[in-house]
Amino acid sequence: AAKEKGRNQFHIFDPGQYAFRKERRNQLMEISRALENEEFELYFQPQLRMADCQVIAFEALIRWNHPEKGLIAPGAFLPAVANSHLEIPLGQWVLKEAIHQMNRWREAGEALAVSINISAPHLMDRKFVDYLEGYLQSHPEVSPGQITLEVLESTALEDTKRASNVLARCQSLGLQVALDDFGTGFSSLTYLRTLPVDVIKIDQSFVRNMLTDANDRAIVESVIFLAQRFDHPVLAEGVETMDHAAALRDMGCNLVQGYGIARPMPSGAVLEWLQHWRRQIESRKEIQQLQA
Ligand code: C2E
Ligand code: MG
Ligand code: MG
Ligand code: MG
Numbered sequence: 001a002a003k004e005k006g007r008n009q010f011h012i013f014d015p016g017q018y019a020f021r022k023e024r025r026n027q028l029m030e031i032s033r034a035l036e037n038e039e040f041e042l043y044f045q046p047q048l049r050m051a052d053c054q055v056i057a058f059e060a061l062i063r064w065n066h067p068e069k070g071l072i073a074p075g076a077f078l079p080a081v082a083n084s085h086l087e088i089p090l091g092q093w094v095l096k097e098a099i100h101q102m103n104r105w106r107e108a109g110e111a112l113a114v115s116i117n118i119s120a121p122h123l124m125d126r127k128f129v130d131y132l133e134g135y136l137q138s139h140p141e142v143s144p145g146q147i148t149l150e151v152l153e154s155t156a157l158e159d160t161k162r163a164s165n166v167l168a169r170c171q172s173l174g175l176q177v178a179l180d181d182f183g184t185g186f187s188s189l190t191y192l193r194t195l196p197v198d199v200i201k202i203d204q205s206f207v208r209n210m211l212t213d214a215n216d217r218a219i220v221e222s223v224i225f226l227a228q229r230f231d232h233p234v235l236a237e238g239v240e241t242m243d244h245a246a247a248l249r250d251m252g253c254n255l256v257q258g259y260g261i262a263r264p265m266p267s268g269a270v271l272e273w274l275q276h277w278r279r280q281i282e283s284r285k286e287i288q289q290l291q292a
Pocket of ligand 1: 045060061062073074075078091094117118119150180181204237238239240257258259260264
C-alpha cells in the first residue's frame with residue numbers, strides 16, 4: 001500500500017499537472033476579481049416560435065468583458081469555474097442579473113421572457129430555491145411565468161430524486177424548466193422519464209449538419225418524435241439558416257434558436273432588434289414562408 005501511495009504521490013509532482021493546476025488557480029483568482037469588478041455581462045439570443053415568427057424568449061448567455069483581452073466566451077472560463085468555490089457565486093450573479101434585466105425591459109415597456117442556464121451544482125445547492133424566491137420577491141413585477149431554467153444533463157443531476165424535487169419546486173413558483181443540449185449526455189432517456197421538464201432543447205451538434213448528414217437528421221427527427229410523445233414542446237438550437245428552420249418546421253419542431261435568426265446580443269441592443277424583427281416579419285418573404 002505504501003508503495004502504491006508513493007506512486008500516486010509521484011503524479012502530484014508531474015510537471016504538466018502542476019502547471020495546469022497553477023494556471024487554473026490563477027484563472028480562478030482572476031475570475032473572482034472580475035466578479036468583484038463587474039466584468040461579466042449577459043448577452044441575449046432570441047428564441048422563436050415558427051407558427052407566427054414571434055419571439056417567445058431570450059436566452060441569457062454570459063460573457064466576460066476582460067479589460068485587456070476583450071470579450072471572452074463562456075467556453076473559455078466556465079470549465080475553470082465548474083466545481084470550484086466560484087461556481088455558485090457566479091451562478092447567483094447570472095440569476096440575479098437576468099431578473100434585474102427583465103425588470104429593466106419591463107420598465108421600458110416590454111415584458112420579455114428570459115431563459116437562464118443553471119449549472120447542476122448550482123441547482124442542487126441547498127439554498128438555490130430560497131435565493132430564487134428572494135430575487136423574485138425583490139422584483140414583484142417580474143412574472144415567474146416569464147422565466148425558464150435551462151438545465152443540462154450531467155452527473156450532478158444523478159440524484160434524480162432530489163433534482164426532480166428542486167425542479168418541481170421551481171415549477172410551483174411558476175417557472176418553466178428546459179432540458180438543454182438534449183441527447184448529448186449518457187442518460188437522456190432517464191432524465192426525460194424522471195425529471196419534471198417543460199421544454200426539450202435539441203443540441204446544436206445534431207442540428208448543424210442535419211441538412212447534409214442523414215444520421216444527424218435521423219437523430220433530430222427522433223428527438224422531435226420523442227418530445228412530442230411526451231407532450232413537450234421542442235426547441236432546436238444552432239439554427240444557422242432559414243433552410244434549417246424550414247426543415248425543422250416540416251419535421252414538427254416549432255421553436256428555433258440560432259445565428260440564422262440572430263446572434264446573442266448585449267442587453268442594450270435587444271429592444272431595437274425586436275422592433276426590427278417585428279418589421280421584418282411584415283416585409284421579409286423568407287420569414288413569412290416559415291409560418292406557412
Ligand atoms: P447553451 O446553453 O447550449 O447555449 C447555446 C450556445 O450556442 C451559445 O454559446 C450560443 O451563442 C451558441 N449558438 C447559438 N446559436 C448558434 C448557431 O446558430 N450556431 C452556433 N455555432 N452556435 C450557436 P455560448 O454563449 O458560447 O455558450 C456556450 C455554453 O456555455 C452554453 O451552451 C451554456 O451551456 C454555457 N453558458 C453560457 N452562459 C451561461 C450561464 O450564464 N450560466 C451557465 N451555467 N452556463 C452558461
Ligand atoms: Mg442553454
Ligand atoms: Mg444548449
Ligand atoms: Mg450547449
